[in-house]
Amino acid sequence: MSKLHIYNTLSGKKEEFKSIIDNHVGMYVCGPTVYSDVHIGNVRTFLSFDIVYRYLKYLGYSVRYVRNITDVGHLLNDADSGEDKIGKQAKLLNLEPMEVVQHYTNGFHDVMKAYNITPPSIEPSATGHLIEQIELVQEIIDQGFAYEAGGSVYFDVKKYNESHHYGKLSGRKIEDLLSNTRELDGQSEKRNPLDFAIWKNADESHIMRWNSPWGEGFPGWHLECTVMSTKYLGDTFDIHGGGMDLKFPHHECEIAQSKAGGKSDPANYWMHTNMLTMNGAKMSKSVGNVVSIEELKTGNHDLLEKGFSENVIRFFILQSHYSSTLDISSSALSASEKGCEKLMKAMETLKELKTSESSTVDVTALQEKCVTSMNDDFNTPILIAHLFDGVKMINGIAADKETITEIDLAQLTKTMNDFVVDVLGLKATTKTVSQDSVTEELMQLFIQLRKEAKDNKNFALADEIRNKLTSLSIELKDSREGTTWEKN
């Protein structure tokens, strides 16, 4: 059996995964900044790590999964001169910043739930860890890698790079970074343009502020993740994840802060998810191809022919590897919808398969292929391809073209459930429209009435029932096994 390998950004290679503590994994993922609605790019990132989380559990690991909420300190631009994003939004709406935070946190949680993304074990917030952040700032100053200026504290990148390696994760060289940076004007408090704030002085107008040894202020954005990851997972933990856009400077700074604060390298494996495009281009207002989560669901957008369920979008996202760019389009989503329904249909057929004395299908090989694909850096598109081999198997058995023994059927059922429901987190439903048990009961009644009508040679009534159902986009399918139905 193969072993789990993960593409580690730190080494630039796929490496065999070895956890620090046997059977336990600590994983940290940078969560959302809650100053606006979550977008589909965020969903892709958190869904990708949901798969990592689910597959690690499938492998038998006990996983402590920490994903934070950034509710303060994310500046408008990396030059540290921008206004706090959440503070700005709050003033706009004439609200308390934490009211903005609450609103968008609730919205974020609703979307995560709709997409069946498992909640993390701990979801800490930046404002919940001020004391720890102030302590780390002090420690970095004490170690000589940060300096205070005008009530702010800056990380001294050049000084750090003398004894450590700034750029080890992103592969950037400090000389190149310096030559690409504008000279500091006389106004800047920084000694060097690469330096970044780990504590920021709050001017009069800044509403989110706390007392500190350097006066009233707020923590730098990079700092919170260093503090929260190590607080709950230890100084060095197994996996650190996030969107590719966070690799530099955010994650690079996290490593620097940890080491400058006297801790070790924070994570053994760094994972980064790739970006999304819409109709071939990066989503942007000027291009007009920004599609919201809500619009994806309702289809209320010029670029969408129709709306798609979260289950279908989840399936669609997982048809690409997390490290590839993913292009969204209405036609690609429609294709995924068909694929998803075919898979789910097979999951239902699976429940009714009949067994034989011998098997003409190789279930063990199927299960091994599923594991092998996921062991190869969580390769969900390959896994899905194998699951469609399973679909072929199931439909072949249902059509009496293949046979399966009782033992093999049990293994096939387990494999399909493990990978479709538990690992990929797809909801086992054949229908796009939700249906409760009442609907099912009523449909069985129609099917029965129609059968009776046919048995009584009352074909007019039988046809009427079929036609009326068709007018509701409900299709009846007759087969040797009986009649089933589907809503289109």
Add this chain to the structure above:
Amino acid sequence: MSKLHIYNTLSGKKEEFKSIIDNHVGMYVCGPTVYSDVHIGNVRTFLSFDIVYRYLKYLGYSVRYVRNITDVGHLLNDADSGEDKIGKQAKLLNLEPMEVVQHYTNGFHDVMKAYNITPPSIEPSATGHLIEQIELVQEIIDQGFAYEAGGSVYFDVKKYNESHHYGKLSGRKIEDLLSNTRELDGQSEKRNPLDFAIWKNADESHIMRWNSPWGEGFPGWHLECTVMSTKYLGDTFDIHGGGMDLKFPHHECEIAQSKAGGKSDPANYWMHTNMLTMNGAKMSKSVGNVVSIEELKTGNHDLLEKGFSENVIRFFILQSHYSSTLDISSSALSASEKGCEKLMKAMETLKELKTSESSTVDVTALQEKCVTSMNDDFNTPILIAHLFDGVKMINGIAADKETITEIDLAQLTKTMNDFVVDVLGLKATTKTVSQDSVTEELMQLFIQLRKEAKDNKNFALADEIRNKLTSLSIELKDSREGTTWEKN
């Protein structure tokens, strides 16, 4: 028109409500301690303040509603010698305390959502306000109302009572409290048995701990609410609410802490919700009458004949005034279920009423009675009684016994929607079992098929349809207006 009056625990009287700032209300409610599943008593408290929130909004107020999450510092007993509840649970499960917090916070949010309880504007947590709590402890020490002992800081109740009034909310007298208290043994660090910890030294085994001027420790439970309410609502705000069990000592201590910390009286109106019983007795494990939220829904409990939807339980709770004790029983819930369905049925009938030249019903009087009942300290049982006058009106009009003009119908519709959906927060559904639009379409098809059968004198088929539906507990009701259906 009457004006809103609130029973104020502080004065022991119903008082006319006057907000500090015109058209704005600040309200703080003590939220859950997230170390166990939320119980139906919690639901009642938060539902009661949901009604306050909703009705204030109905009156046109802009409300900032703060409800906290207690994720640290709630001790096992009021003697302050118990272990931190969350910490204990964490050790038991061999989990990080914040993992326990996350688990039960998620569960709490799920229940709030199921009961259609509006999320607060801000939901701050105790661990998110350590700096502010430490600052308040220091301020109380500086003002001379607290002392440090062995790394903990205690509030000096006797000293405070010399210049202020400890007991003003609960009506307790410090002399009585003292005479009812055991003498301190030589071990206690307290100067006086009534003193309470505002900062607690963390011993070696305590896992939730933060640095402070008094060493590593954690804040006293009473402190967090003082800090979080005033941070987001100002030193004095309009309404402070909570369960009756919090009046003493928790809320009494909040007042003392605010005033000892140099602030004013925290809230102008203090509101307390009453307790629940089950089959006439306080829920307790020894009596065997503890019913969980889950059991209420499924009916899986010896004391319940069946399960009830959250909408029905919500209606049931609102049939009592928040300040009365409320007894839960299977028969009372069943009665509420019938009442709730009757009300919701009328809400549907309302949509199809025909108008006349004149009205025989007085809609303005109905609307005024609804407002008057809610203005009388949020009297939901009286409001519901008036809404049933509305039901009578609606059914009378539907049966041609009463008439209504177009203008009056618009007002009736608005009144019923305002109070049933917006103020009481009931979901307008006639059925206990959820039904989506597919079910409705299918049922209309059955009704149509049966009508055609009858028109064609095919009574056998018409009866068969009715009987088959009956077997699914679906009842068809024929009337002059056509056929409707109901699932029992």
